[in-house]
Amino acid sequence: MDGTADPERVFSDAQLAKHLALSETFGKGAKGRVHEGEFNTDPGARGLDWDGCELDPEAQPWGRYMRELDSYRGASARQTAVKWAKPEDKTDPYTGPEVEVTQSLISLSTxxxxxxxxxxxxxxTYCPAFGYNLETGTATEYNEVERLEGVGDAALLESTEVVQDLMESKSDVPRFYTVEARVGGVIIRVGEGDRKEAIAWA
Known part of the structure; x- marks a missing residue:
């Protein structure tokens, strides 16, 4: 976004979509559709990602945090850029894409x-780990967050790791990183599997 713009300006879905990076920014041949739509249109949907959190919402402020987060509304645009090493990899359940980067822009008041x-x-911070059931067993999701200096007006680096009980070594588990940076009232989100690249793209 234009860093010289009025920090109190609120953008529309279409305006945000024009400022998303082109898919090929993340790798030659990467492709992805742009989706426009109001942020948080499905109340409570964000909470589904954290249903397994073992914190007691009556004893901890976690439940209040989620309710407040769900209450925000704003314009948004998002895209997931994907590149496959080989066309046949798309139908192979054991092979992931060579490149997969998610980006989104959300417009709120500052x-x-x-x-x-x-x-x-x-x-x-309040939900660093929680377990849940899968068809093949159980899994534990580990979450971390840290502040990032020098990115926008303020920024966070969030990371998520899912460890299934059948995995022989935790070192084999991939970690997914998301940078959330604020510029005025715009939240820029970039998520991918490499820490340095997620920060660089943001």
Missing amino acids: KDAKRYLELQRDIY
Whole structure:
């Protein structure tokens, strides 16, 4: 986004979509459709990602954080750029894409954008790990968050790792990174499997 623009300006879905990076920015041949739509249109949907959190919402502020996070509304645009090494890999359940980067822009008031980042940090802090059931057994999700200096007006680096009980070594588990940076009232989100590249793309 234009860093010289009015920090209180609120953007539309279409305006945000024009500022998403081109798919091939993340790798030659990468492709992805742009989706426009209001942020948080499905109340409570964000909470589904954290249903397995073992914290007691009556005893901890975690439940209040989630309810407040779900209450925010704003314009948004998002895209997942994907590149496959070989066409046949798309149908192979054991082979992932060579490149997969998710990016999104969310427009809020500056006040709400500041609070949004605070809530994200609080949620990751209060729910560092939780378990849930899979068809093949159980899994534990581990979450970490840290502040990033020098990125936008404020930024967080969030990381997620899912360890299934059948895995022989935790060292084999991939970790997914998401950078959430604020510029005025715009939240820029970039997620991918490499820490340095996620920060660089943001």
